[in-house]
Structure formats: structure tokens, C-alpha cells
Amino acid sequence: MLLKPTFFRKNLISWYLVHKRELPWRSTRDPYAIWLSEIILQQTRVAQGLPYYERFLRAFPTVEDLAAASEEKILKLWQGLGYYSRARNLHFTAKYIVDELHGVFPTTYKELLTLKGVGDYTASAIASICYNEPAAVVDGNVYRVLSRVFGISTPVNTTEGIKQFKALAQELVDEKDPGTFNQASMEFGARYCVPQNPDCKSCIFNSICDAYASELVGTLPVKLKKTTVRKRYFNYIVVLSEAHKTILQQRSGKGIWQQLYEFPLIETKKDLTYAELIVMNEFKELSEELCVEDISLYNDTLIIHKLSHQHLYTRFWIAESNGFDVKASFPEKTEVAIAEIEEYAVPVLIENFISEFSVFKL
DNA sequence: AACTCGGGGAA
DNA sequence: TTCCCAGAGTT
Numbered sequence: 479m480l481l482k483p484t485f486f487r488k489n490l491i492s493w494y495l496v497h498k499r500e501l502p503w504r505s506t507r508d509p510y511a512i513w514l515s516e517i518i519l520q521q522t523r524v525a526q527g528l529p530y531y532e533r534f535l536r537a538f539p540t541v542e543d544l545a546a547a548s549e550e551k552i553l554k555l556w557q558g559l560g561y562y563s564r565a566r567n568l569h570f571t572a573k574y575i576v577d578e579l580h581g582v583f584p585t586t587y588k589e590l591l592t593l594k595g596v597g598d599y600t601a602s603a604i605a606s607i608c609y610n611e612p613a614a615v616v617d618g619n620v621y622r623v624l625s626r627v628f629g630i631s632t633p634v635n636t637t638e639g640i641k642q643f644k645a646l647a648q649e650l651v652d653e654k655d656p657g658t659f660n661q662a663s664m665e666f667g668a669r670y671c672v673p674q675n676p677d678c679k680s681c682i683f684n685s686i687c688d689a690y691a692s693e694l695v696g697t698l699p700v701k702l703k704k705t706t707v708r709k710r711y712f713n714y715i716v717v718l719s720e721a722h723k724t725i726l727q728q729r730s731g732k733g734i735w736q737q738l739y740e741f742p743l744i745e746t747k748k749d750l751t752y753a754e755l756i757v758m759n760e761f762k763e764l765s766e767e768l769c770v771e772d773i774s775l776y777n778d779t780l781i782i783h784k785l786s787h788q789h790l791y792t793r794f795w796i797a798e799s800n801g802f803d804v805k806a807s808f809p810e811k812t813e814v815a816i817a818e819i820e821e822y823a824v825p826v827l828i829e830n831f832i833s834e835f836s837v838f839k840l
Numbered sequence: 841a842a843c844t845c846g847g848g849g850a851a
Numbered sequence: 852t853t854c855c856c857a858g859a860g861t862t
Contacts, residue, residue: 521855
């Protein structure tokens with residue numbers, strides 16, 4: 479029973495050294511760069527995160543630069559990447575490291591775990607890659623590889639599954655070069671032991687793989703199905719003044735898109751017709767304050783924006799106004815010159831509208 | 841233990 | 852369409 483872990487460990491690293499991709503964070507052990515890359519790559523494919531990593535490192539070469547930046551600027555740079563709390567935690571932790579730790583990163587798994595936005599995976603990744611600490615990482619790739627090779631059908635998204643896979647990975651991790659082992663197990667899952675139709679016939683592990691022997695490759699890893707998605711109906715009021723200005727407001731409180739900007743929003747339980755919208759008190763108050771003269775529907779067919787747990791059925795309403803003064807009546811709303819609208823961090827739903835709406839062009 | 845938090849790519 | 856990605860924080 480000692481044979482399989484040894485075989486797995488040795489061959490995995492050999493495979494990695496031949497097949498690994500050259501990625502920018504693989505040519506450094508600077509904890510700032512590694513930390514930044516790991517935060518960006520949480521629940522994010524390498525191809526999607528890579529340009530963001532390059533832009534962040536160019537804009538903020540050191541943790542001091544990041545700490546000194548405004549949250550607005552960081553969120554704008556993060557725009558489109560999703561899971562925006564990562565950006566806010568990134569900023570918070572940068573300031574913490576500069577202000578409280580004299581700009582020096584913690585060097586152990588245990589200490590790294592105390593940083594906001596750094597959980598078990600990220601603490602293990604930084605500790606192993608930067609400081610050679612044998613802390614095993616378990617991400618989506620590792621769950622897949624280990625569940626198949628070792629034939630483990632415990633659901634991965636349960637307390638028991640998380641514990642079991644972490645223990646197995648910890649048992650397997652190379653004590654002498656944990657950083658390379660960790661990256662190898664993830665790379666193998668991402669590039670070879672893929673979710674759908676992996677090429678098992680040519681796999682270096684097909685002689686020891688439990689799932690291959692028992693034809694369970696298609697059913698492992700086991701994952702408990704998630705809850706159903708919630709439907710929401712968004713009506714954005716895009717105000718246009720004669721002075722070429724519009725109104726944006728910043729989302730606050732809990733929920734999606736915290737701190738990002740959007741047009742004034744009227745949310746309802748069901749889809750709204752023109753006649754239903756204009757008799758709503760919420761709409762009447764808004765249009766009165768903003769001196770709305772005329773309103774028309776921009777998108778005839780609903781725009782469906784899909785998030786993990788929500789489907790947003792969206793309509794944009796174009797409201798023409800002959801001028802407004804938001805400071806007095808709506809302190810939470812911001813008057814924005816249309817020419818400067820791209821300065822604001824907005825959700826992709828809003829960005830898509832801005833880039834296709836003719837009035838906003840040029 | 842269950843929920844929430846984005847967006848995009850692949851099949 | 853469905854699945855899932857170099858997960859973490861909150862309830």
C-alpha cells in the first residue's frame with residue numbers, strides 16, 4: 479500500500495517537468511506575485527486570469543503600490559473578473575501587510591491563513607511555493623485527480639470530503655519540493671485528467687488508477703448538486719440629460735456587485751411592461767426628481783444575465799431629462815458625464831450595455 | 841452544513 | 852443547455 483503513493487508522487491513530478499506551461503508566476507518566488515496570482519486564479523481559469531495578473535503587476539509592482547492605491551482603481555482593474563470581494567480583500571490585506579507587518583509577508587501556512595481572502599488552498603500554495611513548506615493544496619483539479627486515481631467517491635463538497643482529500647494530499651505531498659508537487663497535481667488535472675473524456679488509454683497512471691480499472695472515470699469526482707437559481711427582474715433607468723450626463727449609483731450593503739456602479743435600478747418580482755413601470759411609485763419618484771420628460775424601452779427582448787445562483791432578467795429604459803441636480807435630493811447617486819462613464823467600475827451586464835448603446839459611443 | 845459570490849469557456 | 856474553473860466568507 480506504500481507503492482502507489484510513491485509511484486504517484488514520482489511520476490507526477492516527472493510528467494510536470496516535461497509538460498508544464500510557462501506561466502509568469504512560475505518564474506518567481508516573490509510572495510507578493512504568488513499571492514496576487516493565487517487570488518486572481520481562485521475559481522478562475524488560467525486563460526481568463528492571466529491578462530489581469532499582468533495588468534495588476536504592471537500597475538502595482540509591489541505590495542506597497544497596491545496598498546497605496548484607491549479601492550476605486552483596484553475595482554476598475556478587476557472589472558469583468560467576477561467575485562469582487564476578492565478585490566476588496568486583496569486591498570485590505572495589502573494595507574494590513576504594509577501597515578502592520580512592515581511590508582513583509584507571513585512565511586508559514588498557519589500565519590498566511592489569518593490573512594483576509596486567504597483560505598486553506600491559498601495559504602498552502604504560498605507556503606509551499608515561496609517557503610518550501612510541505613502544505614498540500616486541494617483545488618478543483620486535485621479533487622478530480624485524487625478521486626479517480628485513488629477511487630474515492632466521498633462527495634468533494636462536504637465537510638467529510640474536504641477533510642479526506644486534504645489528508646490524502648498531505649500524505650502524498652513531496653516533502654523536499656512541495657511547491658513543484660502542488661503545481662504538478664493541479665497542472666495534471668487541468669491539462670490531462672480533465673472533467674470530460676480524459677485520454678485514459680495514454681495516461682501515465684492508467685496502470686494504478688482505480689477509476690480507470692472500475693470504469694468510474696465518468697462518475698468521479700462525486701459532487702452534491704447545488705441549489706436552484708433565483709430569478710430577478712432588473713429595470714435600469716438610463717437617464718440622458720441635454721448636457722450629455724447620466725446618473726450612476728454605487729451598490730452598497732450585501733449581495734452581488736458590492737461597490738460597483740450601475741444605473742438607477744428598479745427591481746421587481748416579475749417582468750414589467752411599459753404601462754406597469756410608469757405607474758409604480760418608485761418610478762414616479764425617480765422620474766420626478768430627475769426631471770424625466772420621456773421614457774422608452776431600449777431592449778425589446780429581455781437580456782438574461784446568468785450568475786452562479788441568479789438569473790437576471792434585464793431591461794434598459796432610456797429616460798430623457800432636461801437637467802437634474804442630484805446632490806440635493808439623491809446623495810447616493812452620482813452625476814456622470816457620458817464621456818467619462820468608462821472611468822467607473824461596473825458589472826459586465828452594464829459594461830455590455832454601455833459598449834453597444836449608440837449614444838455612449840464617441 | 842448550507843448559502844452566497846461572476847463570468848466565461850468547453851462540450 | 853450543463854459543468855466547472857489554481858475557493859473564501861458568512862450565516
